[in-house]
Amino acid sequence: MITLWGEGRGFRVSWLLEEMGLAYRLRDVDLLVGAENDPEFMAMNPAGFIPVLQDGEAVMVESIAIMEYLMARYGPTPLAVDPRDPTFHLYQQFLHLGEAGLAGFIFIAVMTRIVAPEADKDNWSTRESVKLFEARRRLVTRQLARTPYMAGEAFTAADISVTYALEFAKRSGFATLGEAEQAYVARTTAREGYRRAMQTCHATRGWVESLANP
Structure with missing residues (x-):
């Protein structure tokens, strides 16, 4: 198991x-x-x-x-996109961008806000992390102007990676999603796999419900 x-x-x-x-x-x-x-x-x-x-x-x-x-x-x-597929480079890029270029930077900002002393909460590193997130987020919005998913016409693991990052940033209060991003997240999170994962992950579901009912 x-x-x-x-x-x-x-x-x-x-x-x-x-x-x-x-x-x-x-x-x-x-x-x-x-x-x-x-x-x-x-x-x-x-x-x-x-x-x-x-x-x-x-x-x-x-x-x-x-x-x-x-x-x-x-x-x-x-x-997982086959390496011989012409969209493989997009799949690889966005699979890793979801963490290395998006969620990783927001995590720094979130942890600073939660655990840093009050005088250190608004520091250069936090502000720069959010700026870097926003810069790399432009790659997502540019791709959504071209295709419905990160690697083209089909949902892949790259969309799991990027959707998590966008939702994490939004729920943490560090990002407001644009129209294209909102439509994208609506598509990806409408999947049964997402819904089942949300039912399994009690802490995540509780966090989301707390934001909806403050």
Whole structure:
């Protein structure tokens, strides 16, 4: 049985698992309590961050690497574009941009707002992180002016990656989505795989519901 440790970016992995129809269990990890207080989790990832994927003897961290592993290990799947496909470069770019160019920068801003001392909450690094997110977000809006999904006409894992980042930024209050982005997110989140992942990921669902009912 595949075990997914932690939500957060782990939502991407849950969504992918649901899309692929793979059985798994979600093991909660509460980082607000402190990963160091969860010795079972720390034994899986002594660096203390989520998500972690446990698949038999294989243990992996980093959500995009986990997604690539699952698609390669349990594919083929239409969620991964064939390297010979002419849209493969777009698929690769946006699969990784969703974390390296989007969610990663917003994570810095979110963590600063949550844990930094009051005098340090509005600092240069936070402002620069949001600026970098906005600059790379232009690649998404440009692509949406050309095609309905990041790699062209079909939904792929790149859309899971980018949708997570856009929703994370919006829910955290660091971005307002434009019309094209709103329509895009509406398309991707209407999928049954997304809905099943949201039902499985209780912490994520609770966060979303709290924003809708403050």
